[in-house]
Amino acid sequence: MAEAFVYDHIRTPRGKGKAAGSLHEVKPVDLVVGLLDELKVRNPGLDPHRVDDVVLGVVTPVGEQGGDIAKTAALKAGYPDTVAGVQLNRFCASGLEAVNQAAGRIRGGMEDLILAGGVESMSNAPMGSDGGAWAQDPATALATGFVPQGIGADLIATIEGWSREDVDAFAAESNHRAAKAWANGYFTDSVVPVKDINGLTVLDHDELIRPDTSVEGLAGLRPSFAQMGRDAGFDDVALEKYHWVEKIDHVHHAGNSSGIVDGAALMAIGTEQVGVDLGLTPRARIVSMAVSGADPTIMLTGPAPAARKALAKAGLEVGDIDLFEINEAFAAVAMRFMRDMGITDEITNVNGGAIAMGHPLGATGAMILGTLIDELARRDQRRGLATLCVGGGMGIATIVELV
Amino acid sequence: MSTTTTEQTAVRYDKDADGIVTLTLDDPHQSANTMNALYTSSMKAVVDRIEDELAADASSVTGVVIASAKKTFFAGGDLKGMVTATPDDAASVFAMAEGVKEPLRRLEKLPVPVVSAINGAALGGGFEICLATNHRIVVDDDKIALGLPESSLGLLPGGGGVTRIVRLLGLQAGLMEVLLTGTQFKPAQAEEKGLVDELVATREELLPAAKAWIKAHPEATTNPWDAPGYKMPGGNPKGPALAGFLPAFPALLRKQTKGAVYPAARAILSAAVEGAMRDFDTASRIESRYLVKLITEQGSKNMIQAFFFDLQAIKSGSMRPQGIEPFKATKVGVLGAGMMGAGIAYSCARAGMEVVLKDVSDENAAKGKAYSEGLLDKAISRGKSTEEKKAELLGRITATGDAAALAGCDLVIEAVFEDPSLKAKVFAEVAPYVNDDALLCSNTSTLPITELAEGVDRPKDFIGLHFFSPVDKMPLVEIIRGAETSDEALAKAYDVVQQIRKTPIVVNDSRGFYTSRVIGFFVNEGLAMLAEGAHPISLERAATQAGYPVGTLQLTDELNMELMAKIEKATREAAERDGTPYAIHPGTAVVQRMLELERPSRLKGKGFYEYADGKRQGLWAGLAEEFPVAEEQIPFEDMKERMLFAEALETAKCFEEGVITSAAAANIGSIMGIGFPPMTGGAAQYMTGYQAADGEIGLAAFVKRADQLAERYGDRFAPTAHLRSMAEKGESFPA
Numbered sequence A: 001m002a003e004a005f006v007y008d009h010i011r012t013p014r015g016k017g018k019a020a021g022s023l024h025e026v027k028p029v030d031l032v033v034g035l036l037d038e039l040k041v042r043n044p045g046l047d048p049h050r051v052d053d054v055v056l057g058v059v060t061p062v063g064e065q066g067g068d069i070a071k072t073a074a075l076k077a078g079y080p081d082t083v084a085g086v087q088l089n090r091f092c093a094s095g096l097e098a099v100n101q102a103a104g105r106i107r108g109g110m111e112d113l114i115l116a117g118g119v120e121s122m123s124n125a126p127m128g129s130d131g132g133a134w135a136q137d138p139a140t141a142l143a144t145g146f147v148p149q150g151i152g153a154d155l156i157a158t159i160e161g162w163s164r165e166d167v168d169a170f171a172a173e174s175n176h177r178a179a180k181a182w183a184n185g186y187f188t189d190s191v192v193p194v195k196d197i198n199g200l201t202v203l204d205h206d207e208l209i210r211p212d213t214s215v216e217g218l219a220g221l222r223p224s225f226a227q228m229g230r231d232a233g234f235d236d237v238a239l240e241k242y243h244w245v246e247k248i249d250h251v252h253h254a255g256n257s258s259g260i261v262d263g264a265a266l267m268a269i270g271t272e273q274v275g276v277d278l279g280l281t282p283r284a285r286i287v288s289m290a291v292s293g294a295d296p297t298i299m300l301t302g303p304a305p306a307a308r309k310a311l312a313k314a315g316l317e318v319g320d321i322d323l324f325e326i327n328e329a330f331a332a333v334a335m336r337f338m339r340d341m342g343i344t345d346e347i348t349n350v351n352g353g354a355i356a357m358g359h360p361l362g363a364t365g366a367m368i369l370g371t372l373i374d375e376l377a378r379r380d381q382r383r384g385l386a387t388l389c390v391g392g393g394m395g396i397a398t399i400v401e402l403v
Numbered sequence B: 001m002s003t004t005t006t007e008q009t010a011v012r013y014d015k016d017a018d019g020i021v022t023l024t025l026d027d028p029h030q031s032a033n034t035m036n037a038l039y040t041s042s043m044k045a046v047v048d049r050i051e052d053e054l055a056a057d058a059s060s061v062t063g064v065v066i067a068s069a070k071k072t073f074f075a076g077g078d079l080k081g082m083v084t085a086t087p088d089d090a091a092s093v094f095a096m097a098e099g100v101k102e103p104l105r106r107l108e109k110l111p112v113p114v115v116s117a118i119n120g121a122a123l124g125g126g127f128e129i130c131l132a133t134n135h136r137i138v139v140d141d142d143k144i145a146l147g148l149p150e151s152s153l154g155l156l157p158g159g160g161g162v163t164r165i166v167r168l169l170g171l172q173a174g175l176m177e178v179l180l181t182g183t184q185f186k187p188a189q190a191e192e193k194g195l196v197d198e199l200v201a202t203r204e205e206l207l208p209a210a211k212a213w214i215k216a217h218p219e220a221t222t223n224p225w226d227a228p229g230y231k232m233p234g235g236n237p238k239g240p241a242l243a244g245f246l247p248a249f250p251a252l253l254r255k256q257t258k259g260a261v262y263p264a265a266r267a268i269l270s271a272a273v274e275g276a277m278r279d280f281d282t283a284s285r286i287e288s289r290y291l292v293k294l295i296t297e298q299g300s301k302n303m304i305q306a307f308f309f310d311l312q313a314i315k316s317g318s319m320r321p322q323g324i325e326p327f328k329a330t331k332v333g334v335l336g337a338g339m340m341g342a343g344i345a346y347s348c349a350r351a352g353m354e355v356v357l358k359d360v361s362d363e364n365a366a367k368g369k370a371y372s373e374g375l376l377d378k379a380i381s382r383g384k385s386t387e388e389k390k391a392e393l394l395g396r397i398t399a400t401g402d403a404a405a406l407a408g409c410d411l412v413i414e415a416v417f418e419d420p421s422l423k424a425k426v427f428a429e430v431a432p433y434v435n436d437d438a439l440l441c442s443n444t445s446t447l448p449i450t451e452l453a454e455g456v457d458r459p460k461d462f463i464g465l466h467f468f469s470p471v472d473k474m475p476l477v478e479i480i481r482g483a484e485t486s487d488e489a490l491a492k493a494y495d496v497v498q499q500i501r502k503t504p505i506v507v508n509d510s511r512g513f514y515t516s517r518v519i520g521f522f523v524n525e526g527l528a529m530l531a532e533g534a535h536p537i538s539l540e541r542a543a544t545q546a547g548y549p550v551g552t553l554q555l556t557d558e559l560n561m562e563l564m565a566k567i568e569k570a571t572r573e574a575a576e577r578d579g580t581p582y583a584i585h586p587g588t589a590v591v592q593r594m595l596e597l598e599r600p601s602r603l604k605g606k607g608f609y610e611y612a613d614g615k616r617q618g619l620w621a622g623l624a625e626e627f628p629v630a631e632e633q634i635p636f637e638d639m640k641e642r643m644l645f646a647e648a649l650e651t652a653k654c655f656e657e658g659v660i661t662s663a664a665a666a667n668i669g670s671i672m673g674i675g676f677p678p679m680t681g682g683a684a685q686y687m688t689g690y691q692a693a694d695g696e697i698g699l700a701a702f703v704k705r706a707d708q709l710a711e712r713y714g715d716r717f718a719p720t721a722h723l724r725s726m727a728e729k730g731e732s733f734p735a
Helices: A028-042 A069-076 A094-107 A138-144 A149-160 A164-183 A226-231 A234-241 A272-278 A303-314 A331-341 A364-379 B037-056 B087-108 B125-131 B149-153 B161-169 B171-179 B187-193 B203-216 B248-256 B263-276 B280-296 B298-315 B339-350 B362-381 B387-395 B420-430 B449-453 B487-499 B515-532 B536-546 B552-559 B561-578 B586-596 B636-656 B663-674 B683-688 B699-713 B721-729
Strands: A005-011 A053-057 A084-088 A113-121 A201-203 A261-270 A284-293 A323-326 A383-389 A394-402 B011-015 B020-025 B063-068 B114-118 B135-139 B198-200 B331-335 B354-358 B397-400 B411-414 B439-442 B462-467 B476-481 B503-508 B609-612 B615-619
Touching: A005 A028, A005 A272, A005 A364, A028 A069, A028 A113, A028 A261, A053 A069, A053 A094, A069 A084, A084 A094, A094 A113, A094 A261, A094 A284, A094 A364, A094 A394, A113 A364, A138 B248, A138 B263, A149 A226, A149 A234, A149 A331, A164 A331, A226 A234, A234 B248, A234 B536, A261 A364, A284 A303, A303 A331, A303 A383, A303 A394, A323 A331, A323 A364, A331 A383, A364 A383, A364 A394, B011 B037, B020 B037, B020 B203, B037 B087, B063 B203, B087 B125, B087 B280, B114 B125, B114 B203, B125 B161, B135 B187, B135 B203, B149 B263, B149 B298, B161 B171, B161 B263, B161 B280, B171 B263, B187 B198, B198 B203, B248 B263, B263 B280, B263 B298, B280 B298, B298 B503, B298 B663, B298 B683, B331 B339, B331 B420, B339 B354, B339 B362, B339 B387, B339 B397, B339 B411, B339 B462, B354 B362, B362 B387, B362 B397, B387 B397, B411 B420, B420 B439, B420 B449, B439 B487, B449 B462, B462 B487, B476 B487, B476 B663, B487 B503, B503 B663, B515 B536, B515 B552, B515 B561, B515 B586, B515 B636, B515 B663, B536 B552, B536 B636, B552 B561, B552 B609, B552 B615, B561 B586, B636 B663, B636 B683, B636 B699, B636 B721, B663 B683, B683 B699, B699 B721
Parallel strands: A053 A084, A053 A113, A323 A383, B020 B063, B063 B114, B114 B135, B135 B198, B331 B354, B331 B411, B354 B397, B411 B439, B439 B462, B476 B503
Antiparallel strands: A005 A261, A005 A284, A113 A261, A284 A394, A383 A394, B011 B020, B462 B476, B609 B615
């Protein structure tokens, strides 16, 4: 069977996902076009005619982000007409799903070179604005016990007994780590500044990070899900199933949950031969990948089963993994993953995560996999595992190995 | 010119000289109109005829009035037909539903104005006919009820009701104020809500008003939702404003029902939302599909049994001895002005009786009267009463410490403490003053009536009336017939309960009667599970998710464990005295332990819960130490069913012992008196309509599951030989 290699990975900086955010003025298609352009610049050997497909995760594919933005962007970037494009949605895992699907197709021998990643301009296409039966259709919601993710995150913290201080401490550390990583230039190689039509830089850094975040400072923030939990009935729905829990302790807020941001990411995934043909050096090999699921109401405990599945597929143990990246959708999600896997923060999210830098839904999976590869290389280590919790209770995991 | 078809019809056709057709709903076989097959074919025929006439000559018909020849406008769906339908009948039920709606849709779309002239109650299907017209006029009589109460019968308004109400009022208002609540409106309230358009003072004005409106509005032929540019009030769920709220709709429904599943409410919500996003005719078809599901499944059958057939039977006097003149009490003496006496006095005064509220002193009695004043003040502040009505009602209550004030009473209701000697004493005190044939009632929740009757001089006129607290709110009264109670006294008591607008059930004398005896098994089963290590919070949620209003721990605190221990002791001693077997329930030890811990009740501020200023806080922190939570929990479904089965099995024993003799009494008594889950149809219907996890329905399935519970949790779940034999023979409880 063919192997799938990562030949390059780049991402945009992440802009605050609101009108005042730096990337609000940038159309999602242009976030992708910028990366498609840069990929050619960075890899002069990368003949665009050899690209079979562009696979992009987009979680809210409506409006400017709708209508198969992958093919649209490939066209606008001037890629040959033969380069196809497809958009996919596995909620928050979409960016990693794009990579995994590309890798699967490469390993299956069907194709040679695929650009995979994702884009999300959350300031322009608000989360949830694409509707969907799970939340919007009463019959479906009633049958499945739908509650918004934040309720699930708070429920995890409640069940685990994690206090507001516990989750805030995790959030503060994420910011400190991200700030330090930026200061030390750990991200520089892979972050491509977003430029305007004149070549002027619009944004060249992740603008959400608050290096001076402290537990004391976070203490003032109001819980984000307490009111909807109470007034819209979601706490009651969750506690119908988790009937032994007296009440949900709403500990998550804007400061210890993933930030709403705009951004895009792209990876070049190909066969060994395409690298030889184009003179590209592989950065990493995709070892295994998995999706799995857990209870959809608590929703966010899927990463551990997905990670275990990916490990089993690869014939590896937890101890064989040098570094982990778990998407910081909420502090309790990352904390729960570490607890489930028996790992510590010494080897997990060592350069911070989405609490500090933000979670551009469709792109994050590809971003954290890129961060993992860079950090393994910097540390001269071998294997890493990236994972995300996913709507509907799903989890996704990908294991990479440096080559 | 007037023409009538010679064939039998339930919808008469008449046309006047102005070309206005009056369609008169008048089922030739029933005193009330229902949506039966004759109605459907008749309505189809008259609409065909009007369409044909209009096709031949567009000016031949100028308008249509729908009227009724019955006392009520139209009663609604044909429930008798519905309760026999099974999932195998889905296709024919669907055809029936669509067949009812089709002519109404054509009626609505006629190119002439169509007006409903509502002379009496129009509920359910009756109101759905009205919704298909362009204008609704109703007689302004508070006795006329309008609305769509289907949800309370486990059904949805499937005659276009969901589709039209959503389009008339909008999704949110339609659901929250009409469809999910099943609210019945008086004419003025209906007009305020926009459900009807015009009120007339008398029935005589109805038809002229309808015709006048037609003449004045010849262009008013299109309902808003069929007009170009129609916008749904409150927005369409596809629009961002409403879409943002949609996820909360099902969550709030679950919150309101505390997790208990009412299939009708869920179907109504689903049909309303799905329909609101589609065109009228598609929405109407979706509505039919959800209706068919509800009709053919067991849940609606259970609710129709209790809330239609059983209630109707009780209202029509099914348990009242026949051939005895109706009795109307004019002056009642209420003995004891405590919480119960005060509430009874209020209920009697509200029904127009002259009330003498007697206690040991004028002062004590006045405190009881003040309760009525408080209730009326609250009603006034909510706009539900007036100062005049308050003065009138209070004027009917005399608070006194003087027994002589009871002179002329034809009814005595005693409501003093549960102490036989005290009860005998207060009856003796008033005996010289009240009428010689006054009905003597004792309000007690557990004391055997036959024993109490020994304390009065006229045991044949003596009867038990078990009121529930708070009396002004609780709709049920359990009538307990003592060994010597006469048929006449029972008939009178039945009439008195109905006179004060409450629902009577009749039971025979036995310790705890029916309701108090059965609720004890609910409570004890919860406590037994606690002792076994059930998580206390799961235990409480199991009760509410099963459909009970509160969990067993909360209820135990409110019932007061000191009282429970007393009742248990009295019951045990009576059994020893009578030489009958008595099994000590495992829940009893929990009560004993809580009493040792001096945590007896909400009253004392300490129980399973903590209380502060009378308000319930969280569970007592020491609970886990006293009753440790087991590592492995029993299935949640078992937790729910242990409570339901405990009560149902005791109900079966009450039938066997002759304490209760009517399924209607058991169903209504258990639902209205002691909080048995309404969607089950009551404690008797729960057994005969039991649906097992594998889908099997009936008493045999119930017995099978009871055996399983007995195997897992103890012999108290084993059905008696009698119940087993009933199941084998396919019998049910007497109606």
